[in-house]
Amino acid sequence: MRTLFSLQSLAIALLLSLGVACSDQNTEQQAMVRQAAAIEQADECHLCGMIISRFPGPKGESYSKSTESVSKFCSTRDLFSYILQPENQRQVKEIYVHDMSKTPWQKPEDEYFIDAREAWYVIGSEKKGAMGKTLASFARQEDANSFMAEFGGKVYQFDEISIEML
Structure with missing residues (x-):
């Protein structure tokens, strides 16, 4: 019984780590999007000053x-x-x-x-x-x-x- 519980725990841990590894690419892109600032209606270009x-x-x-x-x-x-x-x-x-x-x-x-x-x-x-x-x-x-x-x-x-x- 104890071995069965350990195998189940191991299987769950492996599935969770696989899910985290697969989502790393999406998380990286999402982090970048959060760092990029929204362009607001009245924002001016840093170089030329145009809206x-x-x-x-x-x-x-x-x-x-x-x-x-x-x-x-x-x-x-x-x-x-x-x-x-x-x-x-x-x-x-x-x-x-x-x-x-x-x-x-x-x-x-x-x-x-x-x-x-x-x-x-x-x-x-x-x-x-x-x-x-x-x-x-x-x-x-x-x-x-x-x-x-x-x-x-x-x-x-x-x-x-x-x-x-x-």
């Missing part, structure tokens, strides 16, 4: 290491223009962009922010953002490739993007 919510296309956010403050951007182009400046590169702690495979182009939704360093970007597409041409951002390379096939451009990873490309 962010008035424009289509993916938006961006950057958190500073020193002040823990968030800077919001009306487009991924403005985000990259800011974070690629040498004086800002060392200060950036976290960066978020919209996953455009999950949210409408005309009005991206805050729950679809992803880690910008892990995202795939399409540069040179026909889709316009707040500042004209923008970098379409995606969580998966396959989604970026599909977007590129439909709207043109070229797919890049975060570390491949330079200030000259903007």
Whole structure:
């Protein structure tokens, strides 16, 4: 009887740990979304001062290491223009962009922010953002490739993007 109770306890513990392991990926994405700040109706772009919510296309956010403050951007182009400046590169702690495979182009939704360093970007597409041409951002390379096939451009990873490309 005691052995049966031990086996049942072991089986329950294994199932619980398996459930926790499977949910780690979702928990990580959910934690990121909680860290990305909501874009409010009157928020202005940190770089150009335009009202962010008035424009289509993916938006961006950057958190500073020193002040823990968030800077919001009306487009991924403005985000990259800011974070690629040498004086800002060392200060950036976290960066978020919209996953455009999950949210409408005309009005991206805050729950679809992803880690910008892990995202795939399409540069040179026909889709316009707040500042004209923008970098379409995606969580998966396959989604970026599909977007590129439909709207043109070229797919890049975060570390491949330079200030000259903007």
